[in-house]
Amino acid sequence: ETGVTQSPTHLIKTRGQQVTLRCSSQSGHNTVSWYQQALGQGPQFIFQYYREEENGRGNFPPRFSGLQFPNYSSELNVNALELDDSALYLCASSVGTATETQYFGPGTRLLVL
Amino acid sequence: GENVEQHPSTLSVQEGDSAVIKCTYSDSASNYFPWYKQELGKGPQLIIDIRSNVGEKKDQRIAVTLNKTAKHFSLHITETQPEDSAVYFCAAPSGGSYIPTFGRGTSLIVHP
Numbered sequence: 768e769t770g771v772t773q774s775p776t777h778l779i780k781t782r783g784q785q786v787t788l789r790c791s792s793q794s795g796h797n798t799v800s801w802y803q804q805a806l807g808q809g810p811q812f813i814f815q816y817y818r819e820e821e822n823g824r825g826n827f828p829p830r831f832s833g834l835q836f837p838n839y840s841s842e843l844n845v846n847a848l849e850l851d852d853s854a855l856y857l858c859a860s861s862v863g864t865a866t867e868t869q870y871f872g873p874g875t876r877l878l879v880l
Numbered sequence: 881g882e883n884v885e886q887h888p889s890t891l892s893v894q895e896g897d898s899a900v901i902k903c904t905y906s907d908s909a910s911n912y913f914p915w916y917k918q919e920l921g922k923g924p925q926l927i928i929d930i931r932s933n934v935g936e937k938k939d940q941r942i943a944v945t946l947n948k949t950a951k952h953f954s955l956h957i958t959e960t961q962p963e964d965s966a967v968y969f970c971a972a973p974s975g976g977s978y979i980p981t982f983g984r985g986t987s988l989i990v991h992p
């Protein structure tokens with residue numbers, strides 16, 4: 768059984784650019800949630816994908832968008848990057864949406880200059 | 881929505897001592913309380929969780945207690961070891977939701 772994987776591990780972008788982060792869910796998991804973790808803070812929920820549809824969204828602007836593919840992997844896209852977008856982006860997978868138990872990947876560290 | 885407060889922000893102990901981290905939550909409908917351990921450069925790892933129908937749960941050296949009346953829950957680590965050094969997060973989902981709200985984290989440092 769493989770765990771949650773994310774790519775890339777690190778990324779440097781400049782303000783105004785766009786970025787795509789990728790996540791492969793744990794084997795057998797069909798739900799992916801994305802979180803933003805600023806330095807010294809707990810993870811903040813961005814959105815969740817289930818069966819290729821967005822299934823809940825946190826307090827993030829529309830320039831944060833996502834996709835889920837038939838194999839349950841997922842992408843997080845951020846347009847018009849701002850300095851405050853610098854953070855660790857985590858994805859977590861779970862089985863279905865009616866479950867609290869989530870398994871996190873190692874994250875992608877994004878730095879916006 | 882849910883509001884989760886976590887204390888202390890930093891906890892320094894000697895190897896072998898016990899460590900206690902406390903969290904309070906605001907939504908009385910919350911019924912699931914996980915604890916995560918995050919080591920440097922890694923994602924959070926679920927270490928123990930408790931549901932609202934029990935008051936305490938143990939797993940070897942770690943335990944979690946829950947007081948639903950007071951809306952607080954605590955993580956207890958006994959016989960701490962240097963490898964317990966990490967940031968620990970509590971979380972609670974808002975009632976009716978399975979999306980957790982996280983505390984701000986506690987940096988636990990265990991000195992050999």
